[in-house]
Amino acid sequence: MKAICIGTGYFSRFHYEAWNRIENVEVVGICNRTVSKAEAFADEFGIAECGDNLEEMIDRLKPDFVDIITPPETHLAYVKIAAQRRIPILCQKALAPTFEEAKQIVETVQKHNVPFMVHENFRFQPWHREIKSLLQQGVIGQLHSMTFRSRMGDGWGKDAYIPRQPFFRTMPRLLVFENGVHFIDTYRYLAGEISSVYAILRQMNPVIQGEDTALLVFEFESGVVGVWDANRYNESNVSDPRYTFGEFLVEGDLGSIRLYLDGRITVQPLGGSEQDHPYHHPHINFAGDCVYNTFVHFIDALKNNKPFETNGPDYLKNLAVQEAAYMSAELRQPIREF
Numbered sequence: 001m002k003a004i005c006i007g008t009g010y011f012s013r014f015h016y017e018a019w020n021r022i023e024n025v026e027v028v029g030i031c032n033r034t035v036s037k038a039e040a041f042a043d044e045f046g047i048a049e050c051g052d053n054l055e056e057m058i059d060r061l062k063p064d065f066v067d068i069i070t071p072p073e074t075h076l077a078y079v080k081i082a083a084q085r086r087i088p089i090l091c092q093k094a095l096a097p098t099f100e101e102a103k104q105i106v107e108t109v110q111k112h113n114v115p116f117m118v119h120e121n122f123r124f125q126p127w128h129r130e131i132k133s134l135l136q137q138g139v140i141g142q143l144h145s146m147t148f149r150s151r152m153g154d155g156w157g158k159d160a161y162i163p164r165q166p167f168f169r170t171m172p173r174l175l176v177f178e179n180g181v182h183f184i185d186t187y188r189y190l191a192g193e194i195s196s197v198y199a200i201l202r203q204m205n206p207v208i209q210g211e212d213t214a215l216l217v218f219e220f221e222s223g224v225v226g227v228w229d230a231n232r233y234n235e236s237n238v239s240d241p242r243y244t245f246g247e248f249l250v251e252g253d254l255g256s257i258r259l260y261l262d263g264r265i266t267v268q269p270l271g272g273s274e275q276d277h278p279y280h281h282p283h284i285n286f287a288g289d290c291v292y293n294t295f296v297h298f299i300d301a302l303k304n305n306k307p308f309e310t311n312g313p314d315y316l317k318n319l320a321v322q323e324a325a326y327m328s329a330e331l332r333q334p335i336r337e338f
Helices: 012-019 033-044 055-062 074-084 097-112 124-138 166-170 175-191 289-306 312-332
Strands: 004-007 026-031 049-051 065-068 091-092 116-119 142-150 194-200 215-222 223-233 248-251 255-259 264-271
Touching: 004 012, 004 055, 012 033, 012 289, 026 033, 026 055, 033 049, 049 055, 049 289, 055 074, 065 074, 074 091, 074 097, 097 312, 116 289, 116 312, 124 175, 124 248, 124 255, 124 264, 124 289, 142 175, 175 194, 175 215, 175 223, 175 312, 194 312
Parallel strands: 004 026, 004 065, 026 049, 065 091, 091 116, 142 223
Antiparallel strands: 142 248, 194 215, 215 223, 248 255, 255 264
């Protein structure tokens, strides 16, 4: 299968490296507004074609799909170009700058009946897949609560975010928009649909515009309660806080599952001792090689005409919860209708 990738920003490197390991897939072209950047990536990853005109590249190279790895404000235009040509689309999150524009993207691909998947890779991190499997096996009985605690430590000081993603400094919405949506999706993957959300949002660093601290409390239709306690200001005590992005406690009526910062999972039955649970979690590419895992799912579903886990309509459910979180913080009350 032939692909055109669009974009050469910070996170795109993880895409190009992972695509090079996917069997029977070849990235045949890179489209980017600055062609010289595309050429540098093409030289590094052995990609033949570069250009700045997506329409021309699609018409000439005839890809089987496109991978959009550009800022959110560009997504709608690129989606329209590919959808009008009936080209399947994988699109990075954040899906769009606003909820309304995200809806337009989904409406566009539905209008043209084009396969579309949001690149939401946190649910494809190996520890979350393993925790899902343990829950399905009933290892801790009936799930009743989940708590994830995240401290990134890249958002304090006058130079916050500059080394990796300086655009974070001027985003009016930051922590929930950029990181919280990952966990909204992961929590839905693990526990089903969310029925209410209560959010407390704060800004610790005065040099940025958006929130960098969040406490989100979710209620699920199943009765499960979830807590996401996160900030990018204070630091973790490990060398790579971006491996698991935090610590996870998952509790059921028969025991607990714990995810540690190094990727270790333990299971502790009620009345018993905590035991390591062995599983495979490679420390390569990004966060347990979840970009690669996301691509494997995308290609398998595309080839076999199966639904994507993070398809357009499903992803809008995440964004509805995200919007409710911001509304909750503004109104200082739980939001139950979204």
